[in-house]
Amino acid sequence: MAELDDLLARDPFALSSADKAPLFAAALGQLTRHHRDHCADYARILDVLGFDADRSHAIEDFPFLPARLFKLRRLQSVADDQVHKVLTSSGTSGQAPSRIVLDAATASLQTKVLTRIVGDFIGRSRLPMLVVDAPGTVKNRNSFSARAAGILGFSMFGRNPTYALTDDMELDWDSLDRFLAAHGDGPVLMFGFTFMVWQCFVEPLRRMGRRLNLDQAVLIHGGGWKKLADQAVDDAGFKAGLAQVGGIGRVHNYYGMVEQTGSIFMQCAAGRLHCPVFSDIVIRDAHLAPVPDGQRGLVQLVSLLPKSYPGHVLLSEDEGTIIGADDCPCGRPGKTFTIHGRAAMAEIRGCSDTYGGK
Amino acid sequence: MAENSPLIRLAGTDPSDTRPRVPFAPEVLDFLADLSKELRGNADARHMGDVQTFAFWCRRANLDRLRTAHDDGTRRLGRGLAFHVAPANVPINFAFSLAFGLLAGCANIVRVPSAPHAVVDLVAQVVGDVLARHSDLAAANTLVRYDAASQHSAEFSARADARILWGGDSTVSALRALASPPRCVDVAFADRTSFCVMDAPSVLGLDAAGLDRLAHGFFNDTYLMDQNACSSPHVVVWLGEGGEAAALRFWGALGRKAATDYPQAPVQAVDKHADLLEAVLDGEPITRARTYGGAVTVLEWSGLPSDLGACRGRFGLFRQWLTASLEPLVPHLDGRFQTLTCFGMDVDALADFVVAHRLSGIDRVVPVGEALDMGLVWDGYDLIGQLSRVVDARTGRP
Numbered sequence: 239m240a241e242l243d244d245l246l247a248r249d250p251f252a253l254s255s256a257d258k259a260p261l262f263a264a265a266l267g268q269l270t271r272h273h274r275d276h277c278a279d280y281a282r283i284l285d286v287l288g289f290d291a292d293r294s295h296a297i298e299d300f301p302f303l304p305a306r307l308f309k310l311r312r313l314q315s316v317a318d319d320q321v322h323k324v325l326t327s328s329g330t331s332g333q334a335p336s337r338i339v340l341d342a343a344t345a346s347l348q349t350k351v352l353t354r355i356v357g358d359f360i361g362r363s364r365l366p367m368l369v370v371d372a373p374g375t376v377k378n379r380n381s382f383s384a385r386a387a388g389i390l391g392f393s394m395f396g397r398n399p400t401y402a403l404t405d406d407m408e409l410d411w412d413s414l415d416r417f418l419a420a421h422g423d424g425p426v427l428m429f430g431f432t433f434m435v436w437q438c439f440v441e442p443l444r445r446m447g448r449r450l451n452l453d454q455a456v457l458i459h460g461g462g463w464k465k466l467a468d469q470a471v472d473d474a475g476f477k478a479g480l481a482q483v484g485g486i487g488r489v490h491n492y493y494g495m496v497e498q499t500g501s502i503f504m505q506c507a508a509g510r511l512h513c514p515v516f517s518d519i520v521i522r523d524a525h526l527a528p529v530p531d532g533q534r535g536l537v538q539l540v541s542l543l544p545k546s547y548p549g550h551v552l553l554s555e556d557e558g559t560i561i562g563a564d565d566c567p568c569g570r571p572g573k574t575f576t577i578h579g580r581a582a583m584a585e586i587r588g589c590s591d592t593y594g595g596k
Numbered sequence: 597m598a599e600n601s602p603l604i605r606l607a608g609t610d611p612s613d614t615r616p617r618v619p620f621a622p623e624v625l626d627f628l629a630d631l632s633k634e635l636r637g638n639a640d641a642r643h644m645g646d647v648q649t650f651a652f653w654c655r656r657a658n659l660d661r662l663r664t665a666h667d668d669g670t671r672r673l674g675r676g677l678a679f680h681v682a683p684a685n686v687p688i689n690f691a692f693s694l695a696f697g698l699l700a701g702c703a704n705i706v707r708v709p710s711a712p713h714a715v716v717d718l719v720a721q722v723v724g725d726v727l728a729r730h731s732d733l734a735a736a737n738t739l740v741r742y743d744a745a746s747q748h749s750a751e752f753s754a755r756a757d758a759r760i761l762w763g764g765d766s767t768v769s770a771l772r773a774l775a776s777p778p779r780c781v782d783v784a785f786a787d788r789t790s791f792c793v794m795d796a797p798s799v800l801g802l803d804a805a806g807l808d809r810l811a812h813g814f815f816n817d818t819y820l821m822d823q824n825a826c827s828s829p830h831v832v833v834w835l836g837e838g839g840e841a842a843a844l845r846f847w848g849a850l851g852r853k854a855a856t857d858y859p860q861a862p863v864q865a866v867d868k869h870a871d872l873l874e875a876v877l878d879g880e881p882i883t884r885a886r887t888y889g890g891a892v893t894v895l896e897w898s899g900l901p902s903d904l905g906a907c908r909g910r911f912g913l914f915r916q917w918l919t920a921s922l923e924p925l926v927p928h929l930d931g932r933f934q935t936l937t938c939f940g941m942d943v944d945a946l947a948d949f950v951v952a953h954r955l956s957g958i959d960r961v962v963p964v965g966e967a968l969d970m971g972l973v974w975d976g977y978d979l980i981g982q983l984s985r986v987v988d989a990r991t992g993r994p
Contacts, residue, residue: 279876282876282877283873283877286876286882286883286885286895287885288884288886302869304869304870307873307877310870310877311877522862522865523862524861524862524864524865524890525855525860525865525889525890525891526865526869535862536862536865536866553866553869555862555863555866581861581862581863581866582861582863583863
């Protein structure tokens with residue numbers, strides 16, 4: 239797996255699009271053959287779709303699995319005795335959770351790659367960390383949520399994480415005051431889920447008319463815009479709110495799926511989400527055909543990390559647009575894109591449900 | 597159960613006069629023909645295909661034809677008060693349901709779906725306007741809207757001489773659990789599934805126009821209802837020589853039709869792809885999945901799966917099976933099967949096949965293109981017969 243190992247060893251933004259494309263397609267072929275050879279269900283899917291993994295293909299030609307398939311089925315490419323842990327994401331309430339089977343190598347790779355990607359944006363030094371969430375979120379190991387996974391994953395970039403909220407999701411002034419007294423003048427790392435940051439941090443501070451001294455903070459946030467879109471808060475409004483309540487000027491959204499933990503897409507200062515060398519995206523239309531750059535469509539996420547489960551090529555239900563390649567003002571090479579949120583639900587016709595929506 | 601939840605009356609009045617009429621009573625035909633004319637002349641309804649289909653069905657000439665066809669020489673009267681619970685997602689069916697009750701000679705309370713819908717709202721208003729001109733019927737018929745969780749269904753059930761219940765299995769079971777008078781008759785439209793048989797040589801023999809007509813008919817049977825109608829086919833059986841070539845030809849034509857005429861939403865495409873992969877993981881005997889034109893996906897079976905009736909697609913996901921004989925289908929055709937659509941086959945021969953093999957399933961055999969056509973015989977029920985009673989007279993033993 240020469241190309242795969244080569245890419246995984248690279249710096250995240252080491253390659254231009256043109257240099258990356260052949261390496262990435264070759265690496266993806268290697269990974270696809272690995273899953274074909276180690277996951278019988280996946281081999282059957284390739285067979286039914288008529289995909290010959292022994293030939294070379296462009297990345298948009300590899301079969302994609304709807305991410306929700308991992309809610310319906312446990313798919314794995316490792317023997318049971320190699321399973322290190324099974325990550326479950328609760329997702330929307332009432333839905334079955336995704337079950338992501340990790341072996342030690344894949345789990346370790348996720349951490350390494352995440353470190354390199356995030357480090358490219360915030361530097362290598364571990365800053366004092368303020369988590370905009372409650373300590374209870376990570377304590378309940380019985381329901382290991384995507385939020386807890388995110389907090390624990392990003393905690394390795396900071397030190398002495400302080401939780402900004404109480405378990406009732408109110409601002410915890412004792413710990414906030416202590417944190418600000420100790421670190422308020424210097425660079426700090428903040429992390430939180432987009433909606434939590436807005437609802438439990440920005441809004442209460444604005445109501446109180448409080449302004450915290452976080453001028454040198456860098457905030458990383460993710461988890462989706464759906465709830466904020468309902469309140470008509472966009473990326474610009476979000477950033478304006480953070481500047482207002484804390485002078486927080488460096489704000490990085492990230493995009494990714496729990497099914498592809500590690501290979502996240504980070505937003506740069508120019509506001510674009512960046513594909514690192516380890517991952518890529520394809521945008522598809524309503525017939526699932528790839529669309530040219532600049533056109534809106536469904537986001538397909540491709541990651542070279544998943545080795546213990548065949549989740550390397552996933553179709554999301556999010557809509558996005560590719561902005562360009564190798565042309566971002568921030569200077570990072572590679573493909574850049576933006577996310578618009580969830581694809582709209584369609585009105586479904588049929589005669590089987592009298593009461594509807596029940 | 598929410599007490600005193602509001603009831604919105606969209607047309608007519610709560611039936612005070614529930615005396616039965618004879619089936620196809622002249623005043624009922626007058627009303628329906630009047631309704632047909634209003635709907636066909638309504639500017640807002642002109643672009644609503646389902647409304648026009650209903651209006652065309654209840655035009656005077658068709659009603660006269662139906663009356664003649666249903667005259668079996670017996671004296672009949674309607675059962676009395678019919679309580680209808682119409683389906684949420686096929687909006688026009690409330691109007692068909694009302695018409696069935698009227699033609700059988702019943703007074704009617706029709707509950708329309710609780711969520712507002714342009715088709716329902718428009719047709720309900722026109723029904724109200726036309727009823728106002730037919731005062732004897734206005735006193736015996738009403739359209740109502742109320743929340744499903746309210747007490748009204750129980751109240752109407754307690755008065756009903758017949759109930760016409762549309763919906764899935766769980767909805768029908770919940771409604772049937774409501775107490776009704778001992779002689780009340782229930783006509784329940786539960787979950788059903790359907791399939792299609794095509795004679796391969798006939799498809800291969802079509803000219804280009806004939807092939808387009810076939811694809812158009814099949815498109816209407818399936819995509820117009822997102823393939824969710826009980827009568828929409830999920831499996832296409834190719835019978836006879838040349839099945840593979842016939843299938844390729846047909847799916848290609850359907851693919852071209854659906855690519856332009858089916859407004860597939862991205863989430864539907866994802867659902868369809870997930871359903872495809874789930875079918876593979878479920879172990880259906882699939883040798884290959886192919887898409888045609890982006891909106892048609894076909895799973896090619898090497899044999900029949902163990903649970904044929906459970907294999908359902910959405911948004912244009914079909915299974916196909918090539919065969920020299922229909923006999924292997926026999927053990928699979930249980931009571932879940934409703935409509936058999938066919939092409940290049942004799943409908944009577946297929947209906948005879950159902951009878952000769954004593955099948956629990958298939959109540960209806962129609963040509964491709966007519967799967968969704970409502971009629972007075974539906975889902976295996978003779979609706980006039982079910983919703984009326986026979987007044988038998990005998991001269992006495994000789």
